[in-house]
Amino acid sequence: QSALTQPASVSGSPGQSITISCTGTSTDVGSYNLVSWYQQHPGKAPKFLIYEDNKRPSGVSSRFSGSKSGNTASLTISGLQAEDEADYYCCSYGGSSTFVFGTGTEVTVL
């Protein structure tokens, strides 16, 4: 399976909103409502942000939201804060009990 495609980097100023795209195919992102998103700070383990395309786990800030259209999922971070500077990864169920992650996006807060 090929990795899902994400932009290498996205940046924004504090308080702004940014959106990270995650493009897959009709056999993964487009076939299931099973895209999840993760935040990873340098040297740390990833943190669970979004599941089933647009649901937030308990304790995750409402500034993080997910959506999907066709084969492309998106993560929006609103009210950007310095602490949001990190790498972000999408992940989709790929069928046959497999999963595929995205290539990752580095978010910079200007």
Next chain:
Amino acid sequence: EVQLVESGGGLVQPGGSLRLSCAASGFSFSGYWMHWVRQAPGKGLVWVSRIINDGSGTTYADSVKGRFTISRDNAKNILFLQMSSLRAEDTAVYYCVRGFGWIPSPGTTSGFDVWGQGTTVTVSS
């Protein structure tokens, strides 16, 4: 506190073997699917393998199929990853991860909610 603690990483020569362990605590281990995810230096996350609650079902990424074996000991709350025929491209931090939720169709978990701190595997001569 829900916790996953990996161990067993280290330096191994190409063609060698290594067994990773992941000790789970703070939750009912036998009630969850478990996964291994890896991350090569400076690279992205890659899903490696998963095992269902009772250990009777396993799945692997094509890149490790036939070389890696995932297993679990529910009596001791430990997840394992036996790695053999190791290659330089297997060099990575390996994370033990808990599966989140359950979707009856297609019959899978919907994400990964608890991650260990990772254990580093380096394959080099």
